[in-house]
Amino acid sequence: xxxxxxxxxxxxxxxxxxxxxxxxxxxxxxxxxxxxxxxxxxxxxxxxxxxxxxxxxxxxxxxxxxxxxxxxx
Numbered sequence: 246x247x248x249x250x251x252x253x254x255x256x257x258x259x260x261x262x263x264x265x266x267x268x269x270x271x272x273x274x275x276x277x278x279x280x281x282x283x284x285x286x287x288x289x290x291x292x293x294x295x296x297x298x299x300x301x302x303x304x305x306x307x308x309x310x311x312x313x314x315x316x317x318x
Contacts, residue, residue, distance in 0.1 A: 265305070
């Protein structure tokens with residue numbers, strides 16, 4: 246039981262330290278490997294034909310981009 250309490254306290258301390266760091270710096274945790282671009286992969290899905298869900302999402306994003314471009318403010 247002592248090992249559990251020490252481990253739990255350690256995780257709480259680390260979590261609080263990360264929260265304090267975020268509050269003061271306003272920076273989120275980021276990776277260092279560069280993501281999929283570093284591997285030469287242009288998109289997350291390597292399917293030759295995107296699925297219907299992805300097609301709908303791309304079409305919606307295109308409509309939103311046109312709307313934002315033509316918006317009058």
